[in-house]
Amino acid sequence: MDKIIIPEEVITNKIYFIRNVKVMLDRDLAELYAVTPRRLREQVSRNIDKFPEHFMFRLNEIEVDLMVSQNAIPSKQALGGSLPYVFTEHGILQLSNVVKSERATQMSIKIIEIFVSLREFLTDNLSVKLEIEEIKKKLVNHDKNIELVFTYLDELMEKQDNKVERNKIGYKN
Template sequence: MFRLTEIETDFMVSQNAIPFKQHLGGSLPYVFTEHGVLHLAKVLTGERATQMSIRIIEVFAQMREALIDNLSLKLDIEEIKKKLTSHSKNIELVFNYLDELIEKKDNEKPRKQIGYKPDTE
């Protein structure tokens, strides 16, 4: 069990987890970690307390899954960004080569023909 900071409490209020700061009586709230909830479940023996402890542990597990999924999505997005950047550079390089070829064609000098030349006299 530990106490939230002022910033964390403001965040809780902004997320509607706590109605407003005065609801707390002017003090910062205490919160439990997942392990703290497990210890609390061992101490409390009432049926309702046991059900709530189980539900809280399930919520912690869901939060952990969501964080892992979120992290893997962020990693996938970063990988896609890197690929897109690489593809953009490659496409830009192709267009630069095409521009060079077009410039060479525009500045082309007439070439002397080679091969068999019939007498036209």
């Protein structure tokens, strides 16, 4: 089979952040795997023991309403009248074992690579943010030090202005 060419953006746009994990909807995965959502759900239900809670879970009504309101799902009818399953990175990897097709295997590999690149991107961003915070702390300290120097200069200037003329000592003409 030929290598599947799908832009990464297409897959990335199908990844959602729900319950503090990155997931993909069953209908989106079915589309990428070139199977019907019904077939995908059948394979999952036949192998349900391979999908623990941290691999796959079903969305509740509130989550579906939120996704519809954010246009991640065009409407509830697009879900085929049932609450969708969502799959985590591990669940997607497991899906390639139950939806046995060359396309499913290739797509799973591609999706996992995208999940990994997203994780690396987030890690890189986090390290950049930490470095910026470090620089901010240093700048705040520098500002305090500069302020202190100006305070000392002001005090010295005041002392110069308040000096009383003293009689000069030494030889007088």
